[in-house]
Structure formats: C-alpha cells, structure tokens
Amino acid sequence: MSRPSLLATGPETVYRSGVTLAPTADLTELVVLLTEDGTPCGTALKSQVHHTSTPLHLAFSCWLLDDAGRTLLTRRAATKRTWPGVWTNSFCGHPGPGEEPADAVVRRSVQELGIEVEGVTSLLPSFRYRAVMADGTVENEVCPVFTARIATGSGDLVPDPDEVDEFRWVHLDELREQIAADPSPFSPWMLWQWERFPR
Template identity: 35%
Template sequence: MTNVILVNEQDIAIGEMEKIEVHEKALLHRAFSIFVFNSKGDMLLHQRAAGKYHSPGLWTNTCCSHPQPGEEIEASALKRLQEEMGFTTPLRRAFTFIYKAAFDNGLTEHELDHVFIGRYDGPVAPNPEEVDDYKYESLAAINEQVAQQPQQFTEWFKIALPKLETWMSLQEK
C-alpha cells in the first residue's frame, strides 16, 4: 500500500491517502514529472510497462511518480529516476501545473505536478516492471508523433509537453 500526499491548489499538504483510493476519488495530490535530454537536445521517452494499472503501453516522459509522505520532492524524483530508469542525474526544477484526466478503467489522475529537467548521456537500464521500452527523440519528432497518434501517449505528457516547450523557450531569452 502506497500513500500519496493530498494537496490544495497552492500545493499545501492537507493529508495523505492510499494511491488507488486517491485515483478512484479523483482527489488532488502531489506528483512529479522528469524530462531528461541528452547533449543533442533529444528527450528520453519511456513506454509504460504493460502491467501498469493505468496507461499501460503508452509513451511518456522519462519518469513520473508521487513523492511519499515525509519525502522532499526533488529527493523523491532522484530516487524514482534511479528505480525506474537505472540512472540518476542532477535535476532542475522547472514549473508546476495542475491537471485532471479520467481513464477508461474508472480511475482519474488529478495532480499538482512538479516538473524537473535533467541532462544525461550515459547508459539507461530501465526496470522491466515499470518500462517496456525507451528511446531518445527530438522535440520535433515527438510533436509530430503526438499530433499523428495522440492515443499512443499519456494524458499528462500531452498536457505537459507544450508547457515544457514554452518554459524552455523562455529560458533561452
């Protein structure tokens, strides 16, 4: 049983609850998404394992999860990146956003998502319980794939991607 942190829209913790129950009740909770790029600027995507309880087999950002109660968000993100993808790299906080997405299985993600950015060129050793496949792709190729086959990507990824690109363009100015 894994608990997640319930939050209000200002990201103030208001309690904790078991992860599946939170998704059944569509309650707002804290999450994080990690986007890792290589030195060429390509993003590391992963395909969620077929056994995942929601969004199995869909492509998404490098890593995403929920900090555990009592865990600092960045420390949790680094730990989960190692657990899911088999590596760690320094992360930079980028932005947060709130989204809500219902799934065919009756569960709903309603998350205040903290987005982190990293750079990494080393070996990737994904956990097969979490990841079926992975690849590096250019942002142009990813956008083309999302436009042509949106059903192949997670809901949060499709929401976060344009926000990420906006954030990245503002960093260049």
Template identity: 35%
Template sequence: MEEFVVLVNPEDDVLGLMEKQQAHINGVLHRAFSVFLFNSKGEMLLQKRASGKYHSPNQWTNAVCSHPKEGETYLDGAKRRLNEELGIEAELSEKFNFIYKADVGGGLWEHELDYVFVGNYESDFNLNKEEVQEVRFVSMENLDHEIAQNPENFTEWFKIILQEYKDNF
C-alpha cells in the first residue's frame, strides 16, 4: 500500500501530497513529527529501526519519527505511531518545530517541517517488528558519548533533532 506525505511550504501551508519514497528521493519539504520519551530517571527511549526499512535500517533513533496523514494533526499522528510502532500510549506535549534537510544515504533525503513532542513512559512495549528491532533507555550523557564514538549507528535526522532539542531546552 502506497503511503503519502503532506507537502508544505515553510509556513506549513499544504501544497499537496506525494508518495513517501518519491518525496524522499526528491527531497521536497513535507510534514513530520518526532517523539522523545523519557523515563523517571531522565533517560531517553531509543528505538533501533528494523532491518527491512527502506532507508536507515538497523540504526538507533528517537522513540518515534514519522509523518501525519492528510487531515491528521501532528499530535494525532504522533500518538498513532506510538501505538503502531511501540504498542504504547503516552501523553505528549509539543515542544517546538523546525525545518531541516538531511542526506539519509542511497540518494534519499529527509526534508521536513518537524514538530517535536515530548512525553514520559515507564511500562512495557509491544513492538511492531516490521518497524522496530528493539528499544532501550539511555542517559543523555551516555547518548552523547555513543553518538560521538559511533555516529554511524544513529539516524541522521535524530542527530539533528537531538541537537535542536538541546539548543531549545
């Protein structure tokens, strides 16, 4: 089944729809969201992308990152993907949004107007193995060390969004 992303201008005015993979080939600006989840110790949840993903497989990234569907709010999309990927529900709050463009390899680009949401989660997961290989919590200090030592183990967009998060909070 084809998936479509919502194309926008920098002011978030809708310009149309495009098939997701084509949008990543063309590098056109589209809507996206990213979710950062933390446990009570302040550790961030990371997910390892499934090996079958068409880009950035087997790389660590934030809890959820995806695209709202046509007519869906950013928040509703984020909550939908938490359930679809991790099998969980969590209260989320919007923290900021920004535009970035990242080369994700294989001639593919992420060019997104990204809304970043933050929440807390402490319970079990029911992982969708077509999306997520595994999850783990990590301290921000250890995360910084891991990214510095092995940046290739993390998605390009996560490194950008994480820095933007740190700059805002």
C-alpha cells in the first residue's frame, strides 16, 4: 500500500485533511532547544543533539487510539540512535522551529506511519522527562503528549522502516497487564506517560 495520496505537491504539500505543510527538510533536521523554564533558546541538528550531555529540547509523543479501546504500539527500528528495538507508544517526533507540537503530530504521522490523523487531543501538555541509556546517551525533552485517531479514509499503515520495525494494536487492559508483568520491553518515556494515562 502506498503512502497517503496528496492533493498537490510543490513548494507546499496539501493533505486531504486540508493541512498545508511546507517542505519538511528544515523541520526534520532541526530541533528546538529550551531553557530550564521551557523557553526556546536556539536550534540544533537532530543528528547531533542526542549524546551524553543532550540539551533540553522540544519533542512530542502521540498515542493512536481506536474505537475498540486499543492503542497502536510500535517497535523502534534497530538502527535508531536512541532506544533501538524497544516497544513504545505510537509515534514521537520533534516540532521544528516555529511549529506547534499538534501540527508536528499531523506531519510526523505521515512521515513515520504513512497515515493521516485526526482528533489530535492534548493529554499531558507539560510532560517532561530525562532518560539515560546503558551507553550513557541521554534523552532530555519537554514532550507534550497527545492522543489521535487514524483519519477516515487514510488507508493502511505504511511505517517508515528507518523508524519502525514492527507494530501492533493492543487493548489498553492488555497493555496494563503486560506492563505490570514486565515493563522492560517498553521505552522509559512510554512507561512514565502510562503512569499518568487516564484510566
């Protein structure tokens, strides 16, 4: 299945949902750096921002939900710089300079999962975390959390293999049991978000 069809291409891309996105090269290559109080204070290349002294920067997480009470879990590609091969919430990303996090959710759903989303809703607007991998690599993010649904007519999931190795839909009750039994397969930010997830 191909990625979602576009209404137009060129200097700007217009998706069926009516969202207009400018070319994404600058957005996907730069992340927004933040002061301790969350004020933007500059940018850095995404490829260079994650290391043992990762500066605080802006991100987002999104949980896709469906009418059956399930959420989409994805397993991060084995080639990812941070937490390769772990299961996590549906998708994450970094808003570009001047981009609202909710707009980044819409953009990133197409890039990472090949689908459009609708009903983007703020869940944890002030979520912040810091996590350290075994090799010392740090994630350090102000990361507002959203829920969303796959847009009607969006088609099948077509994940980017550079981002996602596997995916599966799981009922929230089943996920609760899995996490209680063994949280180790899941990303730390997913687990911390889950602790605050409405029951």
